[in-house]
Amino acid sequence: MAGAGSFRRxxxxxxxxxxxxxxxxxxxxENLFSSWPSALLTLLSLAAIxxxxxHVWPWFAHSVWDAGSLTECxxxxxxxxxxGASGACFAVIRERWQQFLFGFYPRELYWRPTLAFVxxxxxxxxxxxxxxxxxxxxxxxxxPGIAYWLLWGGPASVPLAVYAGFAIAWLVHRAVAARSSExxxxxxxxxxxxxxxxxxxxPVARALPILELQPVGSSRxxxxxxxxxxxxxxxxxxxxxxxLLALGRRSQMFFVTTMCVGFIEFIRGVxxxxxxxxxxxxxxxxxxxxxxxxxxxxVIIMVTLFASAYMAEVIRGGLAALPRGQYEAADALGxxxxxxxxxxxxxxxxxxxxxxxxxTFIGLFKDTTLVAIIGLLDPIxxxxxxxxxxxxxxxxxxxxxxxxxxxxxxCYGMSQxxxxxxxxxxxxxx
Amino acid sequence: MSETVIDQPIDRSGMKVSDEVAIxxxxxxxxxxxxxxxxxxxxxxxxxxxxxxxGPSGSGxxxxxxxxxxxxxxxxxxxxxxxxxxxxxLKNIDKIRSEVGMVFQHFNLxxxxxxLENCTLAPIWVRKTPKKEAEADAMxxxxxxxxxxxADKYPGQLSGGQQxxxxxxxxxxxxxKIMLFDEPxxxxxxxxxxxxxxxxxELAEEGMxxxxxxxxxxxxxxxxxxxxxxxxxxxxxxxxxxxxxxxPQSERTKLFLSQILGH
Numbered sequence: 001m002a003g004a005g006s007f008r009r010x011x012x013x014x015x016x017x018x019x020x021x022x023x024x025x026x027x028x029x030e031n032l033f034s035s036w037p038s039a040l041l042t043l044l045s046l047a048a049i050x051x052x053x054x055h056v057w058p059w060f061a062h063s064v065w066d067a068g069s070l071t072e073c074x075x076x077x078x079x080x081x082x083x084g085a086s087g088a089c090f091a092v093i094r095e096r097w098q099q100f101l102f103g104f105y106p107r108e109l110y111w112r113p114t115l116a117f118v119x120x121x122x123x124x125x126x127x128x129x130x131x132x133x134x135x136x137x138x139x140x141x142x143x144p145g146i147a148y149w150l151l152w153g154g155p156a157s158v159p160l161a162v163y164a165g166f167a168i169a170w171l172v173h174r175a176v177a178a179r180s181s182e183x184x185x186x187x188x189x190x191x192x193x194x195x196x197x198x199x200x201x202x203p204v205a206r207a208l209p210i211l212e213l214q215p216v217g218s219s220r221x222x223x224x225x226x227x228x229x230x231x232x233x234x235x236x237x238x239x240x241x242x243x244l245l246a247l248g249r250r251s252q253m254f255f256v257t258t259m260c261v262g263f264i265e266f267i268r269g270v271x272x273x274x275x276x277x278x279x280x281x282x283x284x285x286x287x288x289x290x291x292x293x294x295x296x297x298x299v300i301i302m303v304t305l306f307a308s309a310y311m312a313e314v315i316r317g318g319l320a321a322l323p324r325g326q327y328e329a330a331d332a333l334g335x336x337x338x339x340x341x342x343x344x345x346x347x348x349x350x351x352x353x354x355x356x357x358x359x360t361f362i363g364l365f366k367d368t369t370l371v372a373i374i375g376l377l378d379p380i381x382x383x384x385x386x387x388x389x390x391x392x393x394x395x396x397x398x399x400x401x402x403x404x405x406x407x408x409x410x411c412y413g414m415s416q417x418x419x420x421x422x423x424x425x426x427x428x429x430x
Numbered sequence: 431m432s433e434t435v436i437d438q439p440i441d442r443s444g445m446k447v448s449d450e451v452a453i454x455x456x457x458x459x460x461x462x463x464x465x466x467x468x469x470x471x472x473x474x475x476x477x478x479x480x481x482x483x484x485g486p487s488g489s490g491x492x493x494x495x496x497x498x499x500x501x502x503x504x505x506x507x508x509x510x511x512x513x514x515x516x517x518x519x520l521k522n523i524d525k526i527r528s529e530v531g532m533v534f535q536h537f538n539l540x541x542x543x544x545x546l547e548n549c550t551l552a553p554i555w556v557r558k559t560p561k562k563e564a565e566a567d568a569m570x571x572x573x574x575x576x577x578x579x580x581a582d583k584y585p586g587q588l589s590g591g592q593q594x595x596x597x598x599x600x601x602x603x604x605x606x607k608i609m610l611f612d613e614p615x616x617x618x619x620x621x622x623x624x625x626x627x628x629x630x631x632e633l634a635e636e637g638m639x640x641x642x643x644x645x646x647x648x649x650x651x652x653x654x655x656x657x658x659x660x661x662x663x664x665x666x667x668x669x670x671x672x673x674x675x676x677x678p679q680s681e682r683t684k685l686f687l688s689q690i691l692g693h
Contacts, residue, residue, distance in 0.1 A: 329538035333552035334528030347542050427584035
């Protein structure tokens with residue numbers, strides 16, 4: 001037969017891949033010295049690193065941890081390492097680290113913010129790691145109240161009265177929903193909750209002062225505690241608010257869409273500093289005279305609103321990335337809007353948006369340092385105060401370096417968690 | 431387009447289509463903007479009937495079945511499904527949707543849920559079936575479509591044919607009275623088309639009311655009670671399959687059939 005065709009009698013068996021090339025030398029050769037230009041670049045990079053380390057290292061090596069002022073630091077360095085030697089003066093951190101962490105919180109009560117900080121991780125764990133029992137999430141619900149009570153002190157009945165508002169709303173909703181429509185029940189429940197908070201919660205809490213802790217005013221808050229209070233609260237509230245705004249922006253209802261777009265565009269178009277200044281100076285002018293609206297609360301509200309506008313846009317991106325078929329499949333199964341959103345749309349949209357969401361969280365957390373401008377003593381505000389002290393006048397690197405380290409640890413932690421979450425939620429590959 | 435060979439033609443003689451109406455469409459019209467996509471559609475589907483809708487692309491056949499469960503809104507005329515008329519009343523729409531199963535061209539499984547969760551989601555949240563019961567049910571339907579062993583995998587780990595069979599099982603878990611198929615095999619490799627068609631044939635044998643938009647003429651010949659040919663948003667011709675294929679009346683139908691069967 002003269003044809004060009006051919007055919008196979010037996011199919012080939014699958015074989016193991018060729019043994020991977022391993023060994024450190026092999027790795028070095030492949031990654032660092034694979035060719036002359038790459039070898040040259042490797043050597044240049046090494047030289048640059050060595051040069052940097054050689055110049056920075058003495059500053060750390062000559063550091064002084066025990067001194068009363070910058071002058072004393074410099075004298076010690078001169079004595080030990082000779083004229084012209086440079087060294088870090090970490091004595092300032094050693095002297096002021098408690099202030100950096102707790103601000104002007106009463107020294108004998110440091111255990112309260114510390115305990116709140118530890119409990120925060122207990123509350124976060126069941127949310128961050130789905131493997132933990134779901135029942136632990138009730139602690140996450142209780143945590144804001146506990147943290148408020150620990151940080152600001154006063155009777156435990158105050159946060160309890162606030163929680164009672166939610167319980168009342170739930171009971172009212174259940175009672176009304178049985179007799180009327182869902183919408184009416186929702187409106188009545190929210191109205192009951194607000195009435196309770198405005199007119200009854202205060203007197204009730206004052207009438208039943210239980211488990212009273214020594215009160216600590218907002219003016220004594222500062223340092224990293226303040227950053228965490230603002231940052232964590234802002235993060236916790238900006239995500240749900242952002243989700244609602246993103247859904248609202250895509251809504252079919254004209255007024256809902258208009259309001260959400262208006263809010264998002266306005267808040268995004270204004271610098272955070274302006275919002276903080278409004279919170280600091282202007283809000284009290286508009287409020288009825290005599291109302292004392294806590295400055296930290298005002299700042300938290302502004303930071304939350306600001307972050308939620310960004311969050312809404314990040315989540316809208318995730319929603320837009322979902323194929324239409326997902327909405328259609330949910331509809332075709334008879335799921336109503338809220339169920340489809342909760343079970344099908346949001347889990348996927350949020351997963352897509354994780355990098356953007358964490359980006360916004362990190363931005364929000366770092367933006368809390370802007371409160372220094374309106375006179376709150378967060379770590380940056382404290383730095384300015386410390387540098388104004390005659391003992392430490394002229395110190396820069398050590399203070400800002402320490403603040404940077406604190407923020408870096410938190411932000412790096414968030415970033416690492418988001419990467420873990422992305423890996424865990426990857427369900428696509430075979 | 432090659433004709434898929436069906437090796438288990440249904441015995442149609444013993445299958446009596448009832449006189450009960452499942453879907454009634456009267457004078458239905460729909461526009462996409464200025465484009466008149468469905469024009470004066472009249473269609474009555476009886477319980478247990480298996481209808482295949484075919485026609486060139488853009489003829490409105492997908493839009494027609496998507497109107498039946500309100501994935502598209504019609505602007506004129508009326509549609510009643512199982513006696514319930516489709517209006518803008520959300521309660522009616524959700525009720526109809528939970529009675530009508532739908533299988534899509536691109537499967538539309540939920541990628542963040544396992545196969546089992548895909549199947550139990552709607553029964554648990556819409557029908558309020560207890561979780562255990564819903565899972566047992568889902569496993570029964572997954573066995574029926576012959577992939578019970580994949581229950582704990584994610585959709586992204588399955589082949590196209592397997593995904594489409596899961597989509598069928600997912601729709602069946604709601605115990606629908608009517609099943610709509612929107613080109614269920616168009617996105618599949620040729621080797622996988624048969625496994626999906628076999629599943630659909632089994633379903634037809636059990637007396638499910640089905641409307642299938644498909645180009646699988648072999649399936650139409652083997653399973654359908656009625657074949658509907660659509661063009662330019664209108665029902666051009668409908669007949670029982672033998673007459674439809676052997677003796678088409680309209681010139682448009684003849685041209686279409688010659689193009690898809692002609693080689």
